[in-house]
Amino acid sequence: MDHEKVNILLVDDQPAKLLAYEVILKDLGENLVIASSGREALEVLLKTEIAVILVDVCMPELDGFELAAMIREHPRFQKTAMIFISAIQVSDIDRLRGYEMGAVDYVPVPVVPEVLRAKIKVFAELYRKTRELERLNQELEDRVRARTAELENSTAKLRESEQRRSMAIAAGKMGSWDWDWISGDWMWDEGQYRIFGVSPESFEVNPANVQALLHPDDVDQLRKAIAEFNRGTRAYETEFRIMRPDGEVRWCVGTAAATVDDSGRVVRVSGVTVDITERKRAEERQNLLAREVDHRAKNALALAQSIVRLTRADEVKAYVNAVEGRINALARVHTILSLSSWQGAELSRLIDEELAPYSLGGQIILAGPEVQLLPATAQTLALALHELFTNSAKYGALSTRSGRLTIGWQVEDQLLTLNWEESGGPLVMTPKSRGFGTRSLLASVESQLGGQAKFDWRAEGLLCRLEVPLTRKTAAAPASGEFEDAGSAELQRASG
Known part of the structure; x- marks a missing residue:
C-alpha cells in the first residue's frame, strides 16, 4: 500500500x-x-x-x-x-x-x-x-467548527424567525394550530385564540365550536378543505371571515398542510392563520377612493360640459374668455377640495382664490367667520362668486380705481348669508334683461343649493344677497350624460 x-x-x-x-x-x-x-x-x-x-x-x-x-x-x-x-x-x-x-x-x-x-x-x-x-x-475539528457555525447560523435564523412569529402573535396577527385527524384533538397556540377573540379557559376547540365562529358565508370553505384532504390534497389555502363573540368580523387567510402515514392516509393537519383585516380594509378604502375619483372626474367633466354648452357671446374671443374664466374657477375650487381630501372648503379660501387674478390692493373688504362648505356647495358657490367678480370687473366697482367692494357673511341656524356690496364705481342702471351670468347664478344657487339670490341694482353700486343652507344635502354635480336631469337643466332654462 x-x-x-x-x-x-x-x-x-x-x-x-x-x-x-x-x-x-x-x-x-x-x-x-x-x-x-x-x-x-x-x-x-x-x-x-x-x-x-x-x-x-x-x-x-x-x-x-x-x-x-x-x-x-x-x-x-x-x-x-x-x-x-x-x-x-x-x-x-x-x-x-x-x-x-x-x-x-x-x-x-x-x-x-x-x-x-x-x-x-x-x-x-x-x-x-x-x-x-x-x-x-484536525479535519474532524474543522468539520465540527463548520457544523457548529452552521448550527449557530441556523439557530440564529430560527431564533429570529421565532421572534418575528412571537411579535406577530403578540400583535394578534398570526396563530398556529394542529389537528389530529384520527382522534379529532385540536391544539391552538396563543395567537390562534387571540385572532378568534376567545380564551383557552372558556373555549373548547372542536369542529362544531370553530364552525360557529366562522362567517355563515364561509362555512363551506371548511367543508371544502376537509373534502380536499380526504381526496389526497396535501396543502390548502383560503381566505375566510370569522365572527368574534363580541360581534367584530375579521378577515383571515388560512394555510394548512397534511401529514400522511405509509399508506397515504391523512393522520394530522397543521396550519397557520394570519389576520389580514387591515389589508382588506385598505383594499376597500382604495377601491372606494378609485370609485370616488371616477365620480369626481365625471362630475367635473359634466360641469365643464355645461359651461361650454351654456356660455353665450357675440364673438369668439369673448366666448373663449368666458369659458376659460368659468373653467378656471372650477379648477381652483377643485384644487382646494383636493387639498382637503374632498372633505370640504373654507368660504374665505374660495373668495381669496377668486380675488387672486385681480390684484386690487385695498379696494376689497372681507368680513365673516370661518365657514366650512361641503364639496358640492363649494363648487356651486365658487362658480356663483366667479360670475359676481367677473361682472364687477367688467362693469361694476372693480372696473375703476375708485370702486370699493365689501363682502360680508354670517351663519345663523345653519343658514349662510353672504352680502355683496359695491360702491364708488360707474353709475349703475337696472338692466333691461338679465345676462347669462346672472341667470346662471340665480339658477345654481336656487336649484342646486336650495337657497336664494337677491339683486338690488342701486345707482351707487350693486347689492347682492345670497342665502345658502349649509345642512341641506345638495345635489352633487351630475355625471356625464346626466346633467340634463340636474342643475344644468335649470341653467339651460335660465339662458333660454
Missing part, C-alpha cells in the same frame, strides 16, 4: 557506519537524511520534519547523550523517537541515562540488520500513524 514517506535522521561521525546504516534501511522505502556530527544533526532538525533519529552514542565534541538532551529541550522535538547505537558494552546505568535523555531504544554493536530495520520500521510507522491521526483530528 502506498504511503507517505517519512524522514529518518542518521547521525554518526564515521562515514563507513553511515553507509552501512543506509544499506540496511534502504529497503524500508523511507527518506534517509545523513548528519556526520551532533551540530549538523541540530541544523537538519531545525529545517526538516524528522520521524526517527538514529544516533551513535560515542561521537567527538557532542556525544549522543548530550545531543539527545539538547534535542529534548526544544518543544518541537520532545516526542521525536531516538534510538541509540553503542559500540561499547552497555550497562544498566548507561541504558537508564539514555532513557533519561529521551531514548526510546538501544541497538548494540554489531548491528543486526533485521533488528535495526524492525525497530526503525515500528517507530516510522508510529510516526506516520500519529501524523495521520493528527490530520484526521
